[in-house]
Amino acid sequence: EAGVAQSPRYKIIEKRQSVAFWCNPISGHATLYWYQQILGQGPKLLIQFQNNGVVDDSQLPKDRFSAERLKGVDSTLKIQPAKLEDSAVYLCASSLPGTGRSTEAFFGQGTRLTVV
């Protein structure tokens, strides 16, 4: 079974530039998550999709971050414009539909973003 695919693996940009990350979840997984993980901290949930609808984006800085999940499969996360404090690893995860109280998610390897 293929895992969660993310690209690119690494990205270096200057502050105020834009950047986009792509995620392809495991086939059949209806729930998709984007996390930001700053060095030394636990992953912080940015946005959670159920199919192509957003079920939680309470921690997403909406003035600069946006995410979409067209057709309920692939997803992109965009930052525009980037700030120095956005330097982090961006993780995508997915889980099966109808999980209810179950919380088994599968993570990609992440995209390491450095803003200079």
Add this chain to the structure above:
Amino acid sequence: LAKTTQPISMDSYEGQEVNITCSHNNIATNDYITWYQQFPSQGPRFIIQGYKTKVTNEVASLFIPADRKSSTLSLPRVSLSDTAVYYCLVGDSIVNTGFQKLVFGTGTRLLVSP
């Protein structure tokens, strides 16, 4: 308000059993308790999940007392490759959706030495 509390770090030696305890005093009746493991430069990986009593798989055991206000992840005979950060999660319901968020805390950094 944090939903779980874990030790920040633990040290162990190869071959020892490691027990990491997590407190979740406000756990809801229907919530499961889930543990993830994260190695450097990788995404978290699901280890084990339970609701009550004891759950065991090929990687670990999870002990949950009757009041469910805490849980203990037990790693038998750890090796150097078990050095990682371990996260304890409980359910975090998203209002009016029936779904749950996966909310990570700071985790427990386990260092296994030779």
